[in-house]
Amino acid sequence: GNSVTQMEGPVTLSEEAFLTINCTYTATGYPSLFWYVQYPGEGLQLLLKATKADDKGSNKGFEATYRKETTSFHLEKGSVQVSDSAVYFCALNGWGYGNKLVFGAGTILRVKS
């Protein structure tokens, strides 16, 4: 079945550091890939998405590229801020009826000033 693996956290960085959160997936067909963010005490917000191979999703300085050859969708940001502290979820939804989102375990990011 479909699955998503994310790097374990927590990831602790200083402000303005470079961020990478690794995400790899297993899926049949050609899934869409997503990064969602959950700020403390809040719901999930879509951060970015990509729907086909080699697409790059970007938003608020975050980027991720859909790499079919390595089945990866790593999240990057060049310079993190304290306000980026949150839990980041990689997710996919696959081919076929139902649009079921399969999530990774989430990665906690802590940014220190």
Place this chain on the structure above:
Amino acid sequence: DTAVSQTPKYLVTQMGNDKSIKCEQNLGHDTMYWYKQDSKKFLKIMFSYNNKELIINETVPNRFSPKSPDKAHLNLHINSLELGDSAVYFCASSPGTTKETQYFGPGTRLLVL
């Protein structure tokens, strides 16, 4: 304007009680979902409805019964609450059923004592 709203935001109750969580979306979407987030932040789909019809039911105990009176509402009723039901429950919606972005509500934090 809140796109996907849930009530209540917090719910504290005793084991054995019956409770309901309500969800409404004003996005005009056809498909709605319930997800459960456990204490380790892991997210898993429970149910999905498309135009009031159940299309995903992920091996959830039959104490959980979703009800969709119309396509803008998806409620979750839980009978005979157990300690293990303590979690955050998220409602989400999407335009259709094929690889589309899902928009999440703020979550309902359920604590069973």
